Amino acid sequence: MTVAALGFMPDRGSDTPIFEQICTAIRSRIRSGALAPNERLPATRALATDLGVARATVVTAYEQLVAEGYLRSRRGSGYTVCTMGEVELPPGGETLPAQDLTERPPLLLEAGQPDMRLFPYRAWAKCVSRLCRTRPADMLTGCGRFGHPELRQAIASHVRDWRGLPARPEQVLVTSGATEALDICLHALATKGGAVAVENPGFPPIRRFAEAQGLRVRDLSLDAQGAEVPVVGDGSDVVVLTPSHQYPLGGAMSAGRRQSFLAWAAEARGWIVEDDYDSEFRYAGHPIPAMAGVDALGRTVYIGSFSKIFSNSLRMGYIVAPDSLVEALGAAMRAKGARASAMPQAALAEFMHQGEFYRHLRRVRRIYAERHRTLIDRLRSGFSEFGQVEDHQAGMQVVLHLRSDLNDLRLAERARALGLGVDALSSYCRGSSASSASSGSAGLNGLVLGACLNDLDEQKEALERLRRAISSTEKSPPQARILQT
Template identity: 40%
Template sequence: MSSFAKMYQSNLNAALFGLSLDRRSGLPLHAQLTQALREMLRADPAAAGERLPPSRALAEELSVSRMTVTTAYDQLIAEGYLSTRPGGGTYVAEDLPHLAPPAPRDAPHSEPHAAQTWLPFQPGLPDQALFPHRLWARHLERAWRNPDPALLDRPDPFGWPSLRQAIRDHLAAWRGLDCATEQVVITGGAWDGFDLIARAALPPGALMATEDPGWATMGHVLAASGITERPVRIDAEGLDPADLPPETRAVTITPSRHFPTGIAMPLTRRLALLDWARERDALIVEDDYDSEFRYRGQPLPALAGLDGLQRVIYMGSFSKLLSPALRIGYLVLPERLMTPMRDAIATTGSRVSMVPQPALASFMASGEFATHLRRMRRHYAKRQRHLLSELAGLEDYLQLQPDPSGMHLCAGLGPALAPLGDRAISERAKAEGLTLRALSSHARLPDPPQGLLFGYAAFDERALSTAADTLRTLLKEL
């Protein structure tokens, strides 16, 4: 026997003699020994062919009866782990390696999804650093420390009643919209809202006209909801009802502040749109996504208020007002749609978590929500002024004007940039660490308008100044 073989045989014997059996265990000693030997041999394929200690010697080392060892050996011989040879002795089976478990492989390593870092001038984002975390935590803890029994019961499919009442009060105070609490439906956001509208208020495949340019995801949202989209190019006053196809059953608009251009639809155009809806027995979906952030004068009256909630469904969201993480929006329905909407929700149940709803209700009812909105309005107005001052002197490149409302500016291209196109400029800006959305990327029709979107709400003055310096250098290079 070679010195290596002798050493290995010695190591095998030492491992065997070092086995520990638990006499207090409910598992018999021979079963414990069998399991221990099996695991040892499977974990070490190099032991193949090696001789095991005689049963008497191993029994003495382990302080067990010889019968315990022979029973374990016999079991492992039957399983193929051990074998006997002429002339005596028990050996590890020669073909043991194939019985060894496969070598452990490193599990695929996936990094946890990192929080996305938003770059200036990403539009449509509130400043999450200014979210009232302590106040929100207090309302959330208060709601669930000793929850209302109704919270633990089957929920109202339209949402938590106190939250619906708080939204009703908010709309009356901020938007001049008079509605009943019963007309308010809590949703999981715009996607959920359009899906509910499709199931409750429109026939399958109904044609809905949309603004072009508009919300870039709108086509996917409507298609998933079974609605046929028809983009209609807006003019300087927004969407013109005279341009709507005769088969249109519904239209979705952003009249208080068109997204993404910022155009406010004048009263004459609003009234014309309401007349069109009455004449065609059609439906209007008013997406009033950030109308609370108006920096000069009073917020424009909601179209639903002018209509008296007859032909208009009002759609709102807390994503821009508080945080996208809440995933809470709402609809205000005409009375004739309340029963169909309740039936539509009954088929799937509400998709909105009840956890944040009572906290949001008390946050609004306390007056702290209104205080937060006024605070954010001051911050955003200041940031818009700061951004305009930082980009002053670039008239040859950008057609930038103050906007009385909103969270971003839409700038046309000046003569120095017009030949390049907004998408090429957007790509160059991306390489410099800026998110400068191209206006044309929000259009589906040919010959889209050209421009760039400057989101300022989510970034403080220092970040805006740094981004403006980077952009100024880039534009002059272009």
């Protein structure tokens, strides 16, 4: 074919590089059939002269299309168009409609969501750019098997200072979030075909991980002291707990119940996994020390997360393991292909080391404390006819326990339609703990409201919408209820 037949001139004012423009032009002509299979493309030199570009630009474009399977190159015969079977064309030769790839912003009052408007973007950017300039290799290659040494060090100091857990850096394994850490722990600690005991209500992924690993799941119901202790010999070899701040109800486990769990672990030779996902957010009194810190027998594995205190999407969490388990947990990480991204690890270590992280943590704690307190006050003053709230003075969510004739699943659905991200408490429950408001039996029936995501004006607006959602649910007849069992 001739150069003129290609019918294309590069746009020199465009931001798109010329070689990419050539690729796009040839690709679309092949797709539309304007360039037929086996047709020969203009010689690189001729096309380059015609377009007024360097020959290397045309060669780069042709080679890119060879790599994509649109062109074939043969010594002596230049570049030809591949036959249809060699090229993957979209059905009908048409391109699929473009999808919106942007992530939806969180809904009002969405639980577990930090307010990313408070993220210290400027300080973080400075820290990342300084590292790129001064220690670039460190950002990509500095991580050992268990994480970046400086981050392991920073995490060990963090849990010592903030959680009363005397940890050494060698005990720290960096993961891509607490969720992944939970999966790794189950993989390493549960025996084949054994049982894992989980809080009911609790964090739903744990159950899914256990089931995916072929483990049986035992539900631990909750009373005022915390989760019930499994009976020794019932087959449970791992329990997963949120002792500092029960998820999603919010209470702290009593000192006596913690001791009972430690006694269970000693007698049953079981393991306790302590999921301490958000306990930096205690707004009154002293922090409750981590359970792992008082376990003299080394049967508690501690899990922490940076999702709530820093960023959900940075995907950074950690395990602090008793010495005897470090290798087994490392092997489970390898077996699962689990590894946290290297790049943010060095930056986060530096950020913590410089104290910027703690400046941020203190700031958000102050702001979240006010939002948390205001949400409780507003719910108590404006929603007491619908239910009641308990103030645990901790965490990122608040539960409104609903009057028994209000159905939390229906209400959460209505609220969602009004742009609210509130969850039904019963959706975190299994079996008889799940609410059955429509059938009149006792159970957990409430709404889980995120306290931290929105400022006070947004919170006010969100609560007005919630009131509208409740009023419209009250007026409409009850429907059949779907229990999540």
